[in-house]
Amino acid sequence: xxxxxxxxxxxxxxxxxxxxxALLLGFxxxxxxxxxxKMSNGAMLEAFDHSYxxxxxxxxxx
Amino acid sequence: xxxxSLNAGSYNIPxxxxxxxxxALLKPRVMSLVVFTASVGMLAAPVGVHPIIAFASILFxxxxxxxxxxxNMWWDADIDAVMKRTAGRPIPNGKVSPHEARNLGLWLxxxSVGMLAxxxxxxSAGLLAFTIFFYAVIxxxxxxxxxxxxxxxxxxxxxxxxxxxxxxATGGISVEAxxxxxxxxxxxxxxxxxxxxxxxxxxxxxxxxxxxxTNGKKSTRLHILVYTLLLAPIAISLSFTQLGGPLYxxxxxxxxxxxxxxxxxxxxxxxxxxxxxxxxxxxxxxFFSLVYLFMHFLALLCEAFVDFAFFSWPVVI
Numbered sequence: 001x002x003x004x005x006x007x008x009x010x011x012x013x014x015x016x017x018x019x020x021x022a023l024l025l026g027f028x029x030x031x032x033x034x035x036x037x038k039m040s041n042g043a044m045l046e047a048f049d050h051s052y053x054x055x056x057x058x059x060x061x062x
Numbered sequence: 063x064x065x066x067s068l069n070a071g072s073y074n075i076p077x078x079x080x081x082x083x084x085x086a087l088l089k090p091r092v093m094s095l096v097v098f099t100a101s102v103g104m105l106a107a108p109v110g111v112h113p114i115i116a117f118a119s120i121l122f123x124x125x126x127x128x129x130x131x132x133x134n135m136w137w138d139a140d141i142d143a144v145m146k147r148t149a150g151r152p153i154p155n156g157k158v159s160p161h162e163a164r165n166l167g168l169w170l171x172x173x174s175v176g177m178l179a180x181x182x183x184x185x186s187a188g189l190l191a192f193t194i195f196f197y198a199v200i201x202x203x204x205x206x207x208x209x210x211x212x213x214x215x216x217x218x219x220x221x222x223x224x225x226x227x228x229x230x231a232t233g234g235i236s237v238e239a240x241x242x243x244x245x246x247x248x249x250x251x252x253x254x255x256x257x258x259x260x261x262x263x264x265x266x267x268x269x270x271x272x273x274x275x276t277n278g279k280k281s282t283r284l285h286i287l288v289y290t291l292l293l294a295p296i297a298i299s300l301s302f303t304q305l306g307g308p309l310y311x312x313x314x315x316x317x318x319x320x321x322x323x324x325x326x327x328x329x330x331x332x333x334x335x336x337x338x339x340x341x342x343x344x345x346x347x348x349f350f351s352l353v354y355l356f357m358h359f360l361a362l363l364c365e366a367f368v369d370f371a372f373f374s375w376p377v378v379i
C-alpha cells in the first residue's frame with residue numbers, strides 16, 4: 001500500500017527532511033564562512049591567478 | 063520492490079520518530095543555559111573574537127552539551143520512565159529507541175569536539191570533551207546512582223561552559239574563568255536540592271540516592287544553607303576581577319543577600335507546614351535560583367560592554 005501525499009505521515013516526513021536539508025546547508029555555509037575567516041585571518045583575501053599581485057610587488061622608488 | 067512498499071510497513075506505526083524527538087534528546091532547555099553562560103564567558107574575555115568564529119564556537123559547545131544530554135537519556139531511560147518529571151522524554155514514551163539515542167550522543171560528541179578544535183583551539187575542544195565525559199560517564203553512569211553527593215561533584219559538568227567560552231576566546235585558563243566555573247559549581251547543589259525537596263517522591267521511587275532520600279529533608283535544608291553561605295563570597299569576589307565592576311558588585315550583593323535569606327527561611331521551615339503548603343516556598347527558592355544565576359551572568363555581560371566604573375574600581379584578584 002503506497003503512502004499517499006495527503007497522509008499525515010508523509011507531511012511529517014517531509015517536514016523532517018526539510019529541516020535536515022536546511023541544517024546540512026547551514027553547516028556547509030558555516031564551514032565555508034569559518035574557512036574564509038581562518039584563511040584571511042582578518043585581512044583581505046587575494047586570489048593567485050598567475051598575474052602580478054599588488055600586495056607582493058616591491059615598491060619602486062623613482 | 064519500490065519505495066512505496068518499503069514505506070508501507072512502517073507508516074502505520076503510531077510512534078514514528080520525528081525530528082522534534084531527536085531534538086528533545088539534546089535537552090534544549092539545558093542547552094539554552096549553556097549557550098548563555100558560554101556566550102558570556104566568550105564575550106567577557108579581554109580578547110576580540112571574530113563574530114563567525116564566536117557564533118560557531120558557541121554552536122559547537124551547545125551541540126556538545128546536547129550530545130551529553132542524549133547520552134544521559136540513553137543511560138537513565140529506566141529512571142526517567144519511573145519519574146513523573148521525566149516520563150515524557152523520548153525514550154520512555156517510545157519515540158526513540160535507546161540505541162538511537164546512544165548513537166546520536168556519541169556521534170554528536172565526536173562532531174562537536176572536532177569542530178570546536180578546528181574553529182577555536184585544542185584546549186577548548188579538550189575541555190568540551192572532558193565535560194561530555196564527566197557528565198555522561200562520571201555523573202550519569204557512576205555518581206548519580208551511587209552517592210547523595212552526586213550533584214555536588216556532578217555539578218562540575220554544568221560549570222564548564224563559561225570556562226570553555228573563555229578558553230575559546232583567549233586560548234588559556236585564568237582566575238576569571240575559574241571563578242565563573244566555581245560560581246556555577248557552588249550554585250548547583252542548592253538549586254537541585256531545592257528541586258529534590260518537592261520532587262522527593264520521584265527520586266525515592268526511582269531509587270536515586272538524592273540527599274533528601276538518604277539523609278532526609280531536614281539535613282537537605284541545612285546543606286542548602288551551608289552551600290549558599292559558601293557560594294556568596296565566590297559570587298561576590300568576581301566583582302574584584304577584570305570581569306567585575308560596580309554594577310556586578312551591587313547586583314551580586316543584592317542577589318546573594320536575597321538567596322541567603324531564602325536559604326535561611328527554608329532551613330527554619332517546618333516540614334509539616336511545607337508539605338501542607340505543597341512546598342510553595344521551596345518552589346519559589348528553586349525558581350529564584352535560576353534568576354540568581356541568570357542575573358549574575360547578565361551583570362557580567364553588561365560589565366563587558368559598558369564601563370560602569372565612574373571612579374577607580376579595585377581589581378585585586
